[in-house]
Amino acid sequence: MTSELIDAAARPRWSAREQEFLTITLRLLQEHGYDRLTVDEVAAEAKASKATLYRRWPSKTDLVVAAFIEGVRIQARPPNTGSLREDLLAIGGMICATAGTHAPTVRAVLNEISRTPALREAMQSEFLDERHALFNEVLEAAVRRGEINADAVNPELWNVLPGYLVFRFLLPTPPPDAETVRALVDEVVLPSLTRKT
Amino acid sequence: MTSELIDAAARPRWSAREQEFLTITLRLLQEHGYDRLTVDEVAAEAKASKATLYRRWPSKTDLVVAAFIEGVRIQARPPNTGSLREDLLAIGGMICATAGTHAPTVRAVLNEISRTPALREAMQSEFLDERHALFNEVLEAAVRRGEINADAVNPELWNVLPGYLVFRFLLPTPPPDAETVRALVDEVVLPSLTRKT
Amino acid sequence: MTSELIDAAARPRWSAREQEFLTITLRLLQEHGYDRLTVDEVAAEAKASKATLYRRWPSKTDLVVAAFIEGVRIQARPPNTGSLREDLLAIGGMICATAGTHAPTVRAVLNEISRTPALREAMQSEFLDERHALFNEVLEAAVRRGEINADAVNPELWNVLPGYLVFRFLLPTPPPDAETVRALVDEVVLPSLTRKT
Amino acid sequence: MTSELIDAAARPRWSAREQEFLTITLRLLQEHGYDRLTVDEVAAEAKASKATLYRRWPSKTDLVVAAFIEGVRIQARPPNTGSLREDLLAIGGMICATAGTHAPTVRAVLNEISRTPALREAMQSEFLDERHALFNEVLEAAVRRGEINADAVNPELWNVLPGYLVFRFLLPTPPPDAETVRALVDEVVLPSLTRKT
DNA sequence: TCATAAGCGAGACGGTACGTCGTGTCTTACG
DNA sequence: CGTAAGACACGACGTACCGTCTCGCTTATGA
Known part of the structure; x- marks a missing residue:
């Protein structure tokens, strides 16, 4: 499973030109949000x-999702500090570091996800599964x-930590x-x- | 605090006609999602x-947000079963019952929230604060x-329960x-x- | 026929308040033209x-036509200078004096006239017939x-003089x-x- | 001068597609009049x-004016019958033939002309000047x-013939x-x- | 002197068209 | 042959105006 992750990350999914498109998309997405982002502008x-x-990318949505997935792909590395607490703190810190800048993107992607099942699957296989694997390793x-x-x-609750943090980033609260x-x-x-089961 | 909540809920924020607009908006939102919803159709x-x-509502976004806030307002009642575990289960059940139908709306509202601070504040004061108060009562x-x-x-973690549940509803996973x-x-x-502090 | 004219002119067709409406309508008409004139503004x-x-006045068009008819009614007096040439010059001068300010109104009224026969008849009976009578008297x-x-x-050509002048006022030429x-x-x-027939 | 006219007429001012737009506009204009004509319908x-x-055409008005100018352009050919009387009768007949169908358009165009100077100039250079040249040739x-x-x-009165005829078409009279x-x-x-000067 | 009605201001409302903008498709011309 | 440039059909957005309507307030009359 680890090798798959590495392969997936190493495999040049997009050409340099395509990477450029995704980078620009990601930047404009963070600046304007999904609706204000126009394909013409990209x-x-x-x-x-x-x-x-x-x-x-056959639609604006696909473009945005690809940009998002590309944008968060890099961070998917297990910390492996030797201590569960440190590992969890590292993962949490990682999420905070990336989710802050990607919040508009995440919002946009989540919004679009309710539309096409294809997108759901892409999100599932290309993002969530990787995260799940990372967490499994740590645990x-x-x-x-x-x-x-x-x-x-x-196994139903593996993503309480990232889930709550992402939820917090989506909210208008600090x-x-x-x-x-x-x-x-420490407290949750x-x-x-x-706990004693 | 309870009286404030009741007042807020009882106060006729919208006229009957306006309620009708919001109800229709909410229904169409659940049916089509944000983008496919047209103001003309409403x-x-x-x-x-x-x-x-x-x-x-000066824009489609404002209309949708108002519809969302109105749609989730009703459920904001403390369960008061006499047991913390039962209270929490009741709240969780409530969230599952409403978030399921409102998931597209929530996605849309979250997406739009990143745009105008006014919207942020509305979300904060009209939705989150009420939820916080409800939780405080239970705890x-x-x-x-x-x-x-x-x-x-x-106080920073009061919303782990609703937060994680909502997060799960936003995801493409079951x-x-x-x-x-x-x-x-029970487990989180x-x-x-x-826990012993 | 003369007495009818006098009667028509003397009869208080509109109350003072109504006159005020017509005056305002006329002014705004001259300032903005028909389309830019709004009933709300009046x-x-x-x-x-x-x-x-x-x-x-059951419609904007009726209001405008009434304002126009009222605006040009006053000038409908035979000059009676004792000389045909002087009479014609007087009439021509009269037309120039009024058509200049009323050009936008005339344009608007003509434009609206193609719509409802009722308006056609009003224009015929309340405006053209009076002019025809005036000309007949002079001739x-x-x-x-x-x-x-x-x-x-x-009798088909009685209105060459006013017709050509009005035509000229409608044109963009000086x-x-x-x-x-x-x-x-003198020349036409x-x-x-x-001429010798 | 003749060559200029021919050039102007021969020069493809509008592409075939644009011509189609103008033709449709002209037809709908004659059917419904200016106000009932909608850009959506065109x-x-x-x-x-x-x-x-x-x-x-940056506005509905511009579209209509362009359609009008295009619609009357074709007829601008000197008759050249060899006799002044026949030439004048030919021109008069031409005007009657076209002004009848174009009356609503002319009314609309005249009405809109009072708005923007640009339109005034277009009317002057693209329509009146051509007519003037045609008349000059005949005379x-x-x-x-x-x-x-x-x-x-x-030279101030060159357009008495067309002017009076157009005026008559604008009126509600037969x-x-x-x-x-x-x-x-013959009589004017x-x-x-x-006349003897 | 008070009440009841008629008229008016203010302005919300349903409807409809305008003019703008964004998506996704398509064509043209260039390298 | 792929690409940059950009025209195009479609359709939604948000605005403006027309003509209708309702709501209070005022005024003018009847008891």
Whole structure:
């Protein structure tokens, strides 16, 4: 599974020109949000034709989703600090670092996701599965180290940590910070994982 | 605080006609999603003029947000079952019941929220604050009953339960069900609230 | 026929308040033209309700036509200078004096006239007939004085003088002036009326 | 001058597609009048987008004026029958033939003309100047043939014939017919042109 | 002197057209 | 042959205006 991740990350999914399109898309997305982003603007900034963009991504939505997935792909590395608490804090910090800039993108992608099942699957396979695998690694390592009990890990709840953090980023309230992450790890996630079943 | 909530809920924020607009908007939103919803369609279904809608809500976005806020307002009642666990399960069930139908709306509203601060504030004061108050009541009652310790409640993390559930509804994965709620309450929230500090 | 004219002019067709509406309408018409004139603006300037206007004139067009007819009514007096040439020059001067300010109104009224037959009849009976009568008087007086021959007057062509002048006012070319009127009378109308048949 | 006219007429001012737009506009204009004509309808009949129309003519008014100018352009050919009387009768007949169908258009165009100077100039250069040139040719030919005296032609009054006829078409009275034209030529225009100065 | 009605201001309303803008398709010309 | 440039059909947005309507307030009359 690890090798797949590496492969997936290493494989040149997009050419340099395509990367440029996605980068511009991502930037404009963060600046204007989904609705205010226009394909014409992306094309103009890239000095490309709209047809060139549509040849690769059949709709604005596809373009945006691809840009999002590309934008968050890089961070998907297991921290492997040797301690569950440190691993969780590292993951939380990583999420905070990226979700802050990508919040408009995430909002847009979530909004578009309700439309086409294809997009749902793309999101599932290209983003969530990777995250799930990353988390599994961290938790399995903790089990191997004896820090937690294997049956304390509920597969339905693996994403409480990232889920809550992302939720917080989507809200209009002040975004979570390092202290939020610490509290979440120490007062929620670890108590849950180390509870007596 | 309870009286404020009741007042806020009882106060006729919108006239009957306006309520009708919001109801139609909400229904069409659930049916088509944000982008496929057209103001013309809302007007036609309400046998109203577009100008009438735009007089109240200066843009499609404002209309949708108002519809959302109105649509979720009703559920904001503390369950008060006498047991913290039951209260939390009730709240979780409530969220599952409403978030399922409102998921497209929530996605749309979140997406639009990144645009204008005014919208942010509306979301904050008209939606989140009410939820916070509701949660506070439940937790304070539990403290009074001695079920939990007052300092186990971290004010930054009060919304882990609703936050995670909503997050799950936004995802393309299968939505949370009663078992998810139970697991979340028993294996995450309660261990956190009853942990030894 | 003369008495009818006098009666028509003397009869208080409109109350003082209604006159005020018509005056404002006429002014705004000259300022903005027909399309840019809004009933709301007339109502606002008159500090009246739109309903009050619509109670009297069932449509914007009726209001405008009434204003126009009222605006040009006053000038409909035979000059009676004792000389055909002087009479014609007087009429021409009169037309120049009024058509200049009323050009936008005339344009508007003509445009609207193609729509409803009712308006056509109003224009015919309330405006053209009066002008025709005025002209007849002048020409008959000239016949009586022996200046022209009765059969030189073609009833189809009685309005060449006003017609050409009005036409000129409708055009974007510089409007006719006193010299134009003189040339028209001396070089066209009089040669026609005094030609050998 | 003749060559200029021919050039102007031959020059493809509008593409075939644009001509189609103008033709449809002209037809709908004659059917419904200016106000009842909608840009949407023109676009629908032409299976075109509104944006396509607005790209060429920035407003409904511009579209209508262009359609009018195009619609009357074709007829601007000197008759050249060899006799002044026949030439005038031919021109008069031409005007009657076209002004009848174009009356609503002319009314609309005149009405809109009072708005923007640009429109005024377009009307002047693209329509009136051509007519003036045509008339000059006819009259100069008559002078060359010795039918009339050069100084009997007042340049201010060149358009009495078309002006009066158009005026008559604008009125709600029955439109001029062949007999009207004959009377106008024989009893007004020719007496004026052949008078002793 | 008070009440009941008629008229008016203010302005919301349904409807409809305008003019703008964005998406996704398509054509043209260039390298 | 792929691409930049951009025209195009479609359709929604948000605005403006017309003509209708309702709501209060005022005024003018009847008890």
